[in-house]
Amino acid sequence: MGINEHETFTAEGSSKQYRLHTISLHGSEPDDEAVISCILAANLIPLLPDPLPCPTKKYEHPAVRVLQTEHKGAGLFALQDIPAGQVLLVEYPALILPAGKFSREVYDELGARLPEKRREELMSMANARSKEECPSYVEGIVRTNALQLELDPKGRLPEEEKEFYGGVYPYINRANHSCGPNAMVKWDPARFVTTFYSIRDISAGEEIVKTYVNPALPRQTRLDILEKNYRFTCDCPWCNVGHSTPQELAQIAASDRDRALLGTWIFTHPGYKKWCRDLARADDVVISSYLEALSLSEKEGMHGLQNLFVEEIAMCYSALGDLDAFQKWAKKTIQLTKVEDPVRAARFEEWLVDPPKKMKQWGWRKTQRELSEKRSKKGVSEIIVVDLSDMLGFPE
Ligand SMILES: C[S@@+](CC[C@H](N)C(=O)[O-])C[C@H]1O[C@@H](n2cnc3c(N)ncnc32)[C@H](O)[C@@H]1O
Structure with missing residues (x-):
């Protein structure tokens, strides 16, 4: 049985009230439509832009493809040389939700509210979490993929009510991690889209990668965070180095x-x-x-x-x-x-x-x-x- 838009619920360990909310951005043409399924704090819903923005056309750079990798599942690749500063993808999140933990029913309903094709895209995304940790498959996908976004850019919520939100993107989230990324994301709260763009020249055939952690953190901290949150051992050139001889340790320290x-x-x-x-x-x-x-x-x-x-x-x-x-x-x-x-x-x-x-x-x-x-x-x-x-x- 579904949860309706008027029903409120709480996250584990919190008394804050949340609601399911569907954001539909309608444009002038039939395919100018974006549906975003959300869990929002009840007090945030009145702060959403009114009127909602018209949908921005989704953009996919002609030289960017999703390809299967050997060890990392799917990934994004450049088919041609792409210079720095190019837009690679522009995409709406399929889901927006806060970081707290909700019941299985809430996550299932969140996914079920998407239009069928979008829901299929969502359910094909990577899920690094076990059923024990995340009984809802949708929650597993969220915890493996969500990218942080800001829903209150003007800071209208009081400090004590602020919280982190994340967005899940069926296409942009195909980007795997490197501690030396060649691309980055930028969320635009006015248009409800995230832009994925190159930050250095990318060669034809190269994988397009973003970072999942703050790259300024030490190697071991990065490895620990990636293992804990995403369940993989980073093999980028800065992590995949020997760490036993004094020379190797000095190199890591440097x-x-x-x-x-x-x-x-x-x-x-x-x-x-x-x-x-x-x-x-x-x-x-x-x-x-x-x-x-x-x-x-x-x-x-x-x-x-x-x-x-x-x-x-x-x-x-x-x-x-x-x-x-x-x-x-x-x-x-x-x-x-x-x-x-x-x-x-x-x-x-x-x-x-x-x-x-x-x-x-x-x-x-x-x-x-x-x-x-x-x-x-x-x-x-x-x-x-x-x-x-x-x-x-x-x-x-
Ligand atoms: C956001 S998804 C990235 C896309 C994913 N590969 C897919 O097939 O959809 C995150 C997951 O991809 C895999 N992954 C990402 N970067 C990786 C890396 N550098 N090495 C190994 N696995 C990686 C891990 O399984 C991680 O939990």
């Missing part, structure tokens, strides 16, 4: 250290904004630091951070007034941010038209240096305090 460093680089190393204000620092200090970050991220396969690093470098060259170098790094920034942050990418596009004219900070450091040299030749010593708040490209 990789752990570099990954942790990369994960906090932008918070622990001086960036463009501070450097720009401080003429006492060498002109190349931030550029060298971020070139090092780029090279480490290449070594560790942490390409997902490179958009931040290339942007810092581009901005430094703008303050130095180096046109060729700025153009080179601004183009890289656009390529690596256009899916993740289109507004930022558009800003660089605009600057690129004529950087010296379009950028307030263009050549600022060069000009200030020349000025201070002139002043010191004249024997004038003064502290230059300049308000750069309006010139730094991006708001704080």
Whole structure:
């Protein structure tokens, strides 16, 4: 017997009230329709966008295919070379639900509410959990596949009522894991879709992989999380290494250290904004630091951070007034941010038209240096305090 939309229920160990809810996005054409079966906290339902967005066309890159692998079940593969910054798939979740544990009936009903074809797609997905752990097969699929998403992007729920939600995607979820991924996902709460996109160049025949864990965590922690949540031993080049000789252990320690460093680089190393204000620092200090970050991220396969690093470098060259170098790094920034942050990418596009004219900070450091040299030749010593708040490209 089904549970109806008006019935409320709770998760194990909680008194919070939830409801089943079906989101139907209707477009003008018959196949412009998306049905998402959800478990939502009762107080979240009134916060959903009203009216709901029109469905975005699903997108599948012509060179992306689901193929069977030897040991990992199905996976996604590139049939042709795909450059960094390309949209690979755009997809609605079939299911949206919170992380808590519900009864078998709730999960079964959640799956049963999908249109038949969508339900078939869902039931063919990987389930790494045993029947004892997850009596409902739908729950097993959820725990093997769900990707985190934000349903309250404007933060309208009080802090104590916030919770994590996940979405299950019959196509995007075919992507297997690597600690050096070549693709990432981005959830768009306004359109209810997730975009899967390349973060580095992918070669024809290569598997398209995302990361299921924070890649900045140490190797053993990553292995433990993957084993506990997804029931496999990661065999990526950073995990599948010998770990008995002192040399091998030193190599693992170095990789752990570099990954942790990369994960906090932008918070622990001086960036463009501070450097720009401080003429006492060498002109190349931030550029060298971020070139090092780029090279480490290449070594560790942490390409997902490179958009931040290339942007810092581009901005430094703008303050130095180096046109060729700025153009080179601004183009890289656009390529690596256009899916993740289109507004930022558009800003660089605009600057690129004529950087010296379009950028307030263009050549600022060069000009200030020349000025201070002139002043010191004249024997004038003064502290230059300049308000750069309006010139730094991006708001704080
Ligand atoms: C989200 S699914 C990925 C798609 C799945 N391979 C399929 O056939 O639908 C997660 C499951 O895929 C498998 N998997 C993912 N990445 C793997 C990897 N690097 N090595 C081995 N198995 C992996 C594990 O069984 C895991 O529980």
